[in-house]
Amino acid sequence: MSNDLPLTKEMILDAAEQVLRRFGPDKTSVVDIAKVLQVSHGTVYRHYPSKAALREAVTERWLVGCISAPLAEIVHDEKGSAAERLYLWLSTLRKSKRDYFMKDAEMFAMYAAETQDSVEIVTAHVNHLIQQIAAIVEQGILAKEFKPGQPEVIARAIFLATSRFHHPAHAKQWLSEGEEEDFRAVWELLLRGIT
Amino acid sequence: MSNDLPLTKEMILDAAEQVLRRFGPDKTSVVDIAKVLQVSHGTVYRHYPSKAALREAVTERWLVGCISAPLAEIVHDEKGSAAERLYLWLSTLRKSKRDYFMKDAEMFAMYAAETQDSVEIVTAHVNHLIQQIAAIVEQGILAKEFKPGQPEVIARAIFLATSRFHHPAHAKQWLSEGEEEDFRAVWELLLRGIT
Numbered sequence: 001m002s003n004d005l006p007l008t009k010e011m012i013l014d015a016a017e018q019v020l021r022r023f024g025p026d027k028t029s030v031v032d033i034a035k036v037l038q039v040s041h042g043t044v045y046r047h048y049p050s051k052a053a054l055r056e057a058v059t060e061r062w063l064v065g066c067i068s069a070p071l072a073e074i075v076h077d078e079k080g081s082a083a084e085r086l087y088l089w090l091s092t093l094r095k096s097k098r099d100y101f102m103k104d105a106e107m108f109a110m111y112a113a114e115t116q117d118s119v120e121i122v123t124a125h126v127n128h129l130i131q132q133i134a135a136i137v138e139q140g141i142l143a144k145e146f147k148p149g150q151p152e153v154i155a156r157a158i159f160l161a162t163s164r165f166h167h168p169a170h171a172k173q174w175l176s177e178g179e180e181e182d183f184r185a186v187w188e189l190l191l192r193g194i195t
Numbered sequence: 196m197s198n199d200l201p202l203t204k205e206m207i208l209d210a211a212e213q214v215l216r217r218f219g220p221d222k223t224s225v226v227d228i229a230k231v232l233q234v235s236h237g238t239v240y241r242h243y244p245s246k247a248a249l250r251e252a253v254t255e256r257w258l259v260g261c262i263s264a265p266l267a268e269i270v271h272d273e274k275g276s277a278a279e280r281l282y283l284w285l286s287t288l289r290k291s292k293r294d295y296f297m298k299d300a301e302m303f304a305m306y307a308a309e310t311q312d313s314v315e316i317v318t319a320h321v322n323h324l325i326q327q328i329a330a331i332v333e334q335g336i337l338a339k340e341f342k343p344g345q346p347e348v349i350a351r352a353i354f355l356a357t358s359r360f361h362h363p364a365h366a367k368q369w370l371s372e373g374e375e376e377d378f379r380a381v382w383e384l385l386l387r388g389i390t
Contacts, residue, residue, distance in 0.1 A: 116367070147387070157380040161356040169364035172311070185352040192342070193388035 007039060012047050013061055016054045021106045025055055025113065056121050059114045062107055063125045067096055068132070075132045082140025083191060086158075089136060090187065093129070093166050094174070101171045112168035130155045137194070146194045158190055202234060207242050208256055211249045216301045220250055220308065251316055254309045257302055258320045262291055263327070270327045277335025278386060281353075284331060285382065288324070288361050289369070296366045307363035325350045332389070341389045353385055 015036040020028050030051050034041040048054040074089045100108045115122045134155035140146035146154075164170050165183050173179065210231040215223050225246050229236040243249040269284045295303045310317045329350035335341035341349075359365050360378050368374065 153380050154384065156377065157384040160359050160377055161381045161384060163359040163365070164355045164362070167359070167365075170358070170362075182351065182355055185348050186356045189349065189352040189356060189385060189388040191388075193384040193386075 007037065007043060007047070009047055009057075011037065012044060012054070013058055017058050017062075017107075020055065020058060020110065024106065025110050028055075030054065052118075055110065056114065056118050059107075059111050059118075060121045060125070062111065063121070066100065066107075067093070068125065068128050070096065071129065071132055075135045082136050082143060082145050083195065086133065086136045086140070087187065087191075089133065090158075090162055090165075094183065097166050097168070097171070098174045101168075101174065108168065108171070112171070115168055126159070130159050133158055140194070149194075154194060158194075161190055162186060202232065202238060202242070204242055204252075206232065207239060207249070208253055212253050212257075212302075215250065215253060215305065219301065220305055223250075225249065247313075250305065251309065251313050254302075254306050254313075255316045255320070257306065258316070261295065261302075262288070263320065263323050265291065266324065266327055270330045277331050277338060277340050278390065281328070281331050281335070282382065282386075284328065285353075285357055285360075289378065292361050292363070292366070293369045296363075296369065303363065303366070307366070310363055321354070325354050328353055335389070344389075349389060353389075356385055357381060 012033070016028075016033050019032045019036055023032065028051070030041045030044050030048075033054070034044045037044070044054075048057060071089055071092060074085055074092060077085065079085075080088070097108075100111075130152070134151040137146060137149075137154050137158075138151040141148055141151060162183075165174070165179075165186070207228070211223075211228045214227045214231060218227065223246070225236045225239050225243075228249065229239045232239070239249075243252060266284055266287060269280055269287060272280065274280075275283070292303075295306075325347070329346040332341060332344075332349050332353075333346040336343055336346060357378075360369070360374075360381070
């Protein structure tokens with residue numbers, strides 16, 4: 001990459017992600033990222049004031065692009081009942097998390113660390129996911145498939161009640177025997193609660 | 196303490212707990228524990244083959260004495276409906292965990308570490324708690340207060356769906372604003388699923 005091109009935030013995040021994957025969050029420095037971009041570290045700092053801010057921005061981009069954007073498609077797809085879409089939504093979230101935990105360990109570890117440290121981006125991400133569930137729940141209530149209720153409250157309860165299956169603190173358990181059966185049991189209990 | 200008394204497992208665990216609290220799991224050695232008991236470390240090893248085994252035994256005793264035994268009383272108490280007892284059971288579990296997290300940080304940290312490392316004692320503890328929930332669910336089904344179903348499956352689903360409120364990986368979130376409201380929302384959803 002040459003320093004003749006105007007430096008965009010996207011270019012900085014691409015370089016940061018590449019370096020973070022290679023060295024891990026602890027060993028990555030802004031100087032390393034600047035080197036990849038062939039710019040001074042001051043130039044990077046003009047866009048992101050700290051390494052923490054860069055790490056947050058990379059995690060946030062990953063959360064949106066890899067986790068919430070694919071789920072939005074399920075919300076907007078009009079096929080199937082609300083229950084079917086809700087099940088597909090939860091299963092897709094679980095699958096994404098499990099796949100990244102197994103195949104993209106660096107990004108997953110960074111995301112898991114951010115859920116501990118950086119409350120803001122994770123809260124925004126969670127609220128965004130809850131709004132997606134709420135949209136499905138609302139469709140279900142309007143279609144009289146689900147019992148009446150406040151979609152946002154029900155959606156938040158569904159998200160929290162399935163934490164065991166998508167919160168990164170439980171990642172090790174996702175690979176355990178009986179995990180699928182456990183998810184089915186929780187899903188059926190929740191479904192009985194909303195239909 | 197004198198070494199004239201016959202050394203019981205209970206005495207070793209008392210000493211181990213005392214030393215673990217003082218130095219933390221990493222800095223505690225079997226020699227430290229033996230010193231408190233005024234015996235040789237070989238004597239301790241005759242009862243517990245390793246420091247890990249001692250730590251496990253201390254955690255296990257704490258889980259039974261401080262977490263599951265008080266909950267058993269709620270299961271066997273005949274007062275109130277099954278729903279009331281289930282709510283009390285879950286609230287008491289949450290309160291115990293939160294209290295220990297805040298006031299007995301050393302034991303709580305050890306327990307949280309064991310949930311990662313020592314699958315066996317934690318699985319036994321979780322299964323024991325699920326059996327307690329199953330007993331309440333069964334009473335509810337027999338009294339026709341709850342829908343028919345398999346008490347053990349429903350109990351496991353209830354336990355897993357409330358992980359966010361009692362699994363030690365979520366301890367930091369227990370003190371957050373809105374936690375009580377979140378628990379109520381999940382509880383109401385689960386209750387609608389079983390009644």
